[in-house]
Amino acid sequence: MAKRIFALALSLFLLSFSTLANALSLNYYDKTCPMVETTITSVVKKAMMNDQTVPAALLRMFFHDCFIRGCDGSVLLHSTSNNQAEKDGPANISLHAFYVIDNAKKEVEAKCPGVVSCADILALAARDAVALSGGPTWNVQKGRKDGRISKAIDTRLLPAPTFNISQLQQSFAQRGLSIADLVALSGGHTLGFSHCSSFQNRIHNFDTKNDVDPSLQPSFAANLRSVCPLHNTRKNAGATMDTTSTIFDNVYFKLLLQGKSLFTSDEALLSAHETKTLVSKFANSQEDFNRAFVNSMLKMGSLNGGQEVRLNCRAVN
Incomplete structure (x- = not known):
């Protein structure tokens, strides 16, 4: 019952900005x-x-x-x-x-x-x-x-970095975004850095049988564990999202296919045929990825339900 009430509240909440677009x-x-x-x-x-x-x-x-x-x-x-x-x-x-x-x-x-x-x-x-x-x-x-x-x-x-494919699809669908949008926008992970907390679940106490997520490439996982030990005390410890983290390219998808992704939500893209096919497509073609990313950014960017032109971005008028 509580889940149904939350789902209804979420639907109404999301509808509030789509109808005011x-x-x-x-x-x-x-x-x-x-x-x-x-x-x-x-x-x-x-x-x-x-x-x-x-x-x-x-x-x-x-x-x-x-x-x-x-x-x-x-x-x-x-x-x-x-x-x-x-x-x-x-x-x-x-x-x-x-x-x-x-x-x-x-x-x-x-x-x-x-x-x-x-x-x-x-x-x-x-x-x-x-x-x-x-x-x-x-x-x-x-x-x-x-x-x-x-x-x-x-x-x-x-959407959380621990989401599985079903949770990701639901999160994107509630915003009018497709499975293709999910994969293309995930490619934004080609830029940046992640703190250990976002992928800790994959490199320590993964499940009852494995300490490390078996889908991770072993040497890559070992490197992550050395940077992010179980009882990490370094506030800014973490790893770059891919090996060219300041360049917008398709390396994220190539590494994903090699078992070198950081998040559960990244690896989840390989767990369904449709999303895995798109990952392979984007890994093989920077042009295809660029085109899909632009389309998805335009689609996501069309969602708007604001009311004013703020004079100060930090405070309402």
Whole structure:
């Protein structure tokens, strides 16, 4: 009974942003803020020169924003005395590089006061993060509005690194995203770094028969165990998502087929015929992956249920 009530509540919650979706267009700011895209690109590029982790951070930030209430910039809001915001939820504690969005907002506001939403700035910054890392570029539809609601408890709705294929499919389907979108967007793991806590379940006390997940390539698993011992005390210990973690490429998929993925949710993509076929396709063709990733980013990015153009990305108007 409790599960049915939660499922109904979740469905209503997700419906709340899909029914309020704002009309987006490619030329939304052509007259009101024509320099918006070049301004944001310049800010992202500058941040990347000082910190190679920025692209992965921005891409992950956008994903985590869109998966809660649609792409409404709610992940950017600060907690207040009477509300703990999304960015302080367990799944978002490791998000960083919020300052890049703040800097972009400041630059844009100086040229076009009160016109461009924080949600659009994040969507454009995520696109730039991919393109500037050697990945594909695309035309971002704009016109998102910023949301006024941000609750840490809602981060439990994000797909977890421990999810199996059924849980992943359900999570994506509830947001109107297909199995193809699931595999393509998982390819975003080609950028970045993960802390030990996100894959600890695969390298220690895996199950009653195995200490280590047997699907992991043995030497790869041994290396992970040396970096992340059972009683790890190093706060920032972890591993890069793939061997070219600052370049947007298809190496993630190649390593996945070799048993060298970090998360249970990564390995889960090999547990169903349809997803495994797509993994192999993307491992064999950077072009196919790029095309699918762009399509899925556009699809995910179309979810929006915001209400205002925030003057400060950290606080509602």
